[in-house]
Amino acid sequence: MTFQSILDEIDNNLKKILSDLSISDVQFSVEPAKPGFGDVSSNISFLLAKQLKKSPKDIAQLLSEKYSHCTNTLVLKSESHPSGYLNFYANWDKLNQLIISESYLETCGDVDIGNGSTMVVEHTSVNPNKALHIGHIRNIVIGDTISRILQKANYKVNVLNYVDDSGLQVADIIVGFKHFGYDQEPPDGKKFDHYCGDDVYVKTTEKYDADSSLEEIRKDVLKELEDGDSETAMFADKITRRVLEAQLETCWNLGVTYDCLNFESQIIRSGLWNKIFEKLKEMNLVEFENEGKNSGCWVIRGEDKEEDKVIVRSNGTATYIAKDIPYAAWKLGLLEDPFNYEKYVPEQPHSRVLWQTTLNKTNPISKDFTGEKVVTVIDSRQSRLQKIITSLMGKFKSVPDAYNHLGYESVTLSSDTAKTLGLDTDGKQAQMSGRKGLYVNADSVYDILKEKTKDETKKRHSEMSTSEIDSIAHSVSVGTLRYEMIKQDLDKIITFDLTKSLSLEGDTAPYIQYTHARASRIIEKSGRTPTIDVDFSLLTEKSELDLIKNIGLFNLQVRDATNNLSPKVIARYCYDLAVSFNSFYEKSKVLDLGDVELENSRLCLVNSFKIVLEKALDLLGINAPDRM
RNA sequence: GGGCCCAUAGCUCAGCAUGGAUAGAGUGCCGGACUUCUAAUCCGAUGGUCAAGGGAUCGAAGCCCUUUGGGCCCGCCA
Numbered sequence: 001m002t003f004q005s006i007l008d009e010i011d012n013n014l015k016k017i018l019s020d021l022s023i024s025d026v027q028f029s030v031e032p033a034k035p036g037f038g039d040v041s042s043n044i045s046f047l048l049a050k051q052l053k054k055s056p057k058d059i060a061q062l063l064s065e066k067y068s069h070c071t072n073t074l075v076l077k078s079e080s081h082p083s084g085y086l087n088f089y090a091n092w093d094k095l096n097q098l099i100i101s102e103s104y105l106e107t108c109g110d111v112d113i114g115n116g117s118t119m120v121v122e123h124t125s126v127n128p129n130k131a132l133h134i135g136h137i138r139n140i141v142i143g144d145t146i147s148r149i150l151q152k153a154n155y156k157v158n159v160l161n162y163v164d165d166s167g168l169q170v171a172d173i174i175v176g177f178k179h180f181g182y183d184q185e186p187p188d189g190k191k192f193d194h195y196c197g198d199d200v201y202v203k204t205t206e207k208y209d210a211d212s213s214l215e216e217i218r219k220d221v222l223k224e225l226e227d228g229d230s231e232t233a234m235f236a237d238k239i240t241r242r243v244l245e246a247q248l249e250t251c252w253n254l255g256v257t258y259d260c261l262n263f264e265s266q267i268i269r270s271g272l273w274n275k276i277f278e279k280l281k282e283m284n285l286v287e288f289e290n291e292g293k294n295s296g297c298w299v300i301r302g303e304d305k306e307e308d309k310v311i312v313r314s315n316g317t318a319t320y321i322a323k324d325i326p327y328a329a330w331k332l333g334l335l336e337d338p339f340n341y342e343k344y345v346p347e348q349p350h351s352r353v354l355w356q357t358t359l360n361k362t363n364p365i366s367k368d369f370t371g372e373k374v375v376t377v378i379d380s381r382q383s384r385l386q387k388i389i390t391s392l393m394g395k396f397k398s399v400p401d402a403y404n405h406l407g408y409e410s411v412t413l414s415s416d417t418a419k420t421l422g423l424d425t426d427g428k429q430a431q432m433s434g435r436k437g438l439y440v441n442a443d444s445v446y447d448i449l450k451e452k453t454k455d456e457t458k459k460r461h462s463e464m465s466t467s468e469i470d471s472i473a474h475s476v477s478v479g480t481l482r483y484e485m486i487k488q489d490l491d492k493i494i495t496f497d498l499t500k501s502l503s504l505e506g507d508t509a510p511y512i513q514y515t516h517a518r519a520s521r522i523i524e525k526s527g528r529t530p531t532i533d534v535d536f537s538l539l540t541e542k543s544e545l546d547l548i549k550n551i552g553l554f555n556l557q558v559r560d561a562t563n564n565l566s567p568k569v570i571a572r573y574c575y576d577l578a579v580s581f582n583s584f585y586e587k588s589k590v591l592d593l594g595d596v597e598l599e600n601s602r603l604c605l606v607n608s609f610k611i612v613l614e615k616a617l618d619l620l621g622i623n624a625p626d627r628m
Numbered sequence: 629g630g631g632c633c634c635a636u637a638g639c640u641c642a643g644c645a646u647g648g649a650u651a652g653a654g655u656g657c658c659g660g661a662c663u664u665c666u667a668a669u670c671c672g673a674u675g676g677u678c679a680a681g682g683g684a685u686c687g688a689a690g691c692c693c694u695u696u697g698g699g700c701c702c703g704c705c706a
Contacts, residue, residue, distance in 0.1 A: 043646095049686080606665090
């Protein structure tokens with residue numbers, strides 16, 4: 001139970017004291033203390049002030065006195081602070097041992113919030129007509145990190161990627177290939193997704209802008225796509241799957257994997273829409289409009305008339321949001337599954353099997369990728385639509401908070417970076433646009449980062465083999481990219497600047513990874529295998545205790561991140577942990593002390609840090625190299 | 629016109645959910661530390677009317693209201 005143990009002990013004792021005083025229903029806090037105020041703090045005195053008609057300071061004194069009579073194993077003493085806080089000092093001899101030996105266990109950092117229940121996490125969900133850009137990467141990294149955290153919190157997680165392989169964006173590249181003569185093979189061995197996005201898509205849409213009569217071709221193609229058996233649809237399927245494969249390469253390279261790919265085209269053809277539409281009608285959640293601007297349409301009622309949302313057009317076809325409703329219901333397991341499943345080829349790395357839906361009835365395999373709860377990662381521009389879906393799902397499923405939209409702000413380009421792409425924004429940041437070709441794609445950011453980190457590594461280790469340098473540079477580049485996407489709050493816009501993103505100092509992944517390498521190096525140089533069979537009472541330096549305390553907070557942070565679906569909590573934790581290790585590193589030498597007992601105790605601590613940091617970084621999908 | 633989000637140090641951000649102690653980091657600028665377990669590091673200095681105003685509270689960066697500035701969304705497009 002790590003640091004939680006001392007919190008629980010204090011919590012229980014305080015509750016006992018309150019019940020002796022015949023006071024109940026006080027929701028006081030017991031938290032790790034701010035530096036300089038002991039080890040644990042409680043705000044209990046403030047909350048009692050009114051009831052007891054005494055100042056917080058006096059109450060703290062009273063409680064502190066009473067606390068000294070409680071049974072304590074982990075608390076050394078309590079102390080009332082003049083401000084009114086009640087502070088506690090830990091019995092570090094015991095807490096050291098507890099925290100460090102716990103950290104050596106496989107289960108370290110695990111918390112049980114999910115109780116083994118299933119959770120669907122859907123992320124990525126990009127049109128397969130272009131390469132992933134830096135904005136998509138935010139989505140992907142948030143989704144992947146959240147699913148790793150949820151697993152740590154004992155959820156069984158099904159990760160889905162909704163392949164949006166129908167609609168206009170796909171139609172546009174098909175028009176490019178079939179009508180504007182783009183070769184199916186990219187020139188100069190360009191990656192296929194880059195080719196489709198940079199060349200075919202951008203230039204095809206440019207042609208529409210120049211000649212509006214071409215819109216007719218576009219509409220015809222779109223119509224042909226809807227008929228799954230048409231030659232156009234089959235061609236489109238071939239193209240979008242090639243793009244998808246290239247996109248997945250990018251994801252896999254960043255350490256992101258999935259359980260199942262769901263194809264929008266198949267959801268449309270599966271007939272799920274009709275089923276859910278009947279259900280909506282039965283439950284009176286949709287209404288047919290006889291008059292007004294939406295006359296002849298089926299709508300979902302909003303708060304007022306202006307917010308009514310059309311889901312079936314007057315020509316009988318379903319709108320964009322309508323396609324999302326059956327998929328959301330399917331994810332929650334509310335519909336009979338119309339799909340069969342087959343393994344996706346090529347194989348996904350890290351021996352995680354990737355499945356895909358199919359409507360093919362030969363050799364049917366059934367699978368269950370639904371969940372009791374769902375997290376859908378989509379940027380907050382979709383909040384309005386997601387709110388409608390959330391509310392509908394709330395009516396279908398009684399589990400509270402079954403459907404969750406995890407929104408996040410977009411990634412924009414700094415004016416400098418926009419300028420290098422040929423857009424003068426007059427000093428303002430710019431929204432990315434796939435259509436206009438105004439984006440920074442993820443592969444090139446990775447490549448640039450990797451070149452830089454290779455150079456940095458070579459500078460430090462002239463003796464290293466090329467493959468080792470390559471492997472370190474890969475870990476550091478992926479780490480840097482992922483960390484930048486995750487370290488700040490979801491509701492903050494990220495202004496991406498190509499130059500600034502190359503920074504490898506300060507609050508960055510390389511900083512954290514470097515501390516890990518330092519720890520590894522100490523253990524390697526010692527030539528010993530660290531064990532927990534050491535004298536923990538030798539660890540008394542402030543920097544040592546701070547580090548141990550941070551190590552002991554791991555599971556508390558996982559809990560926080562899970563409850564708030566907040567990946568940045570883990571990013572901050574990794575950083576704090578690294579900072580406290582660096583402080584320890586500066587102040588306490590580990591090797592060549594001439595005191596084997598002390599060396600072993602510190603070595604044990606170094607290894608404890610290394611283990612926990614590796615686990616925490618793993619939640620962020622970041623590797624921790626032993627050397628860099 | 630309606631709705632959502634943001635505003636804290638020159639810049640980028642923590643802290644806000646659950647009000648309480650001295651508002652913290654990184655970066656930048658200035659200065660210092662590598663014959664030492666890796667300097668992708670560390671130490672010091674500089675830097676704040678927590679956008680503005682009001683309210684409730686013993687107490688507000690945090691809660692409520694108003695205002696200002698910025699971003700996004702509001703189609704029988706997807």
